[in-house]
Amino acid sequence: MKPSIAVVVTDRDSDELCEQLKLALPGVKIQQWPHIDEPESVVFAVLWQHPPGTTASFPNLKAVTSLGAGTDHMDADPVLIGVPQHRIVTDSLKQLMAQYVLLYVLSEARHQLGYYTQQHSKTWQVLEQAGEPKTIGFIGLGALGGFCADRCADLGFNTMAWTEQSKHERHPCFHGDTGLMKVISESDFVVLLLPMTEHTHHIINSKTLSWFKKEAVLINVARGGHVDPEALHHALTSGQLKSAVLDVFEQEPLPQDSPLWALDNLIITPHISARSDNLQTAEAVVALFKALD
Numbered sequence: 001m002k003p004s005i006a007v008v009v010t011d012r013d014s015d016e017l018c019e020q021l022k023l024a025l026p027g028v029k030i031q032q033w034p035h036i037d038e039p040e041s042v043v044f045a046v047l048w049q050h051p052p053g054t055t056a057s058f059p060n061l062k063a064v065t066s067l068g069a070g071t072d073h074m075d076a077d078p079v080l081i082g083v084p085q086h087r088i089v090t091d092s093l094k095q096l097m098a099q100y101v102l103l104y105v106l107s108e109a110r111h112q113l114g115y116y117t118q119q120h121s122k123t124w125q126v127l128e129q130a131g132e133p134k135t136i137g138f139i140g141l142g143a144l145g146g147f148c149a150d151r152c153a154d155l156g157f158n159t160m161a162w163t164e165q166s167k168h169e170r171h172p173c174f175h176g177d178t179g180l181m182k183v184i185s186e187s188d189f190v191v192l193l194l195p196m197t198e199h200t201h202h203i204i205n206s207k208t209l210s211w212f213k214k215e216a217v218l219i220n221v222a223r224g225g226h227v228d229p230e231a232l233h234h235a236l237t238s239g240q241l242k243s244a245v246l247d248v249f250e251q252e253p254l255p256q257d258s259p260l261w262a263l264d265n266l267i268i269t270p271h272i273s274a275r276s277d278n279l280q281t282a283e284a285v286v287a288l289f290k291a292l293d
């Protein structure tokens with residue numbers, strides 16, 4: 001049986017990705033979930049929120065890749081222990097993420113809502129205040145965080161980051177609990193862009209929320225599990241934190257009965273900050289497949 005690729009993507013349409021893979025690899029069978037009729041021929045799988053147990057039906061798997069940047073769905077799959085794992089962070093993914101982060105940083109830093117509100121009462125009043133540029137603290141400075149931090153620094157913002165160990169020539173990095181406190185307490189915007197692990201679950205909780213400046217904005221574009229939703233709700237309703245932007249949630253879609261929907265100082269988007277581009281993702285999958293021994 002000829003080796004094949006399985007595309008197991010459950011939360012979005014993968015037709016275009018599969019078409020691109022068929023064009024680029026004409027001799028290779030592309031099996032698109034849920035129509036996997038030859039599981040034993042699968043040597044490489046593209047995974048995104050794959051149903052538990054799917055990978056167990058691929059006895060000849062040589063490697064897997066996440067469709068995107070996050071790997072939490074692969075980390076949670078015991079079948080993949082010992083299987084080489086990749087992730088795909090394309091230029092497009094980085095650019096979209098930077099656009100999203102800058103959209104909310106700029107609209108807050110340049111008082112977009114304030115001027116729009118003033119316009120309705122024909123008010124001509126400068127809201128900008130002279131002073132230091134705003135500081136953006138990145139919690140996580142990997143491929144996505146580093147790219148976003150570079151773009152923010154290009155536009156004149158101060159940047160700093162909390163990382164596990166790594167240093168960066170452009171963005172000062174701090175580590176451990178004291179480093180986390182320093183970055184959070186000195187930032188006007190705190191951007192979460194770190195992987196989801198047992199150590200980073202609820203990294204934003206009632207204790208770490210108490211370190212934020214009252215005028216700060218939290219932007220979570222990583223995983224919902226990084227933020228304790230009850231603690232965030234309390235911080236946003238008690239005046240401890242000015243506002244937040246959440247693109248990711250512990251449960252997606254965010255349940256209808258979540259109290260977060262009702263908050264005026266919270267912006268909610270449906271996990272769209274950076275969605276993988278089919279063409280660039282297909283190119284990356286082809287390269288990974290061709291590199292299999």
Ligand code: GLV
Pocket residue numbers: 067068069070071274276
């Ligand atoms: C999106 O959530 C990604 O991990 O690429």
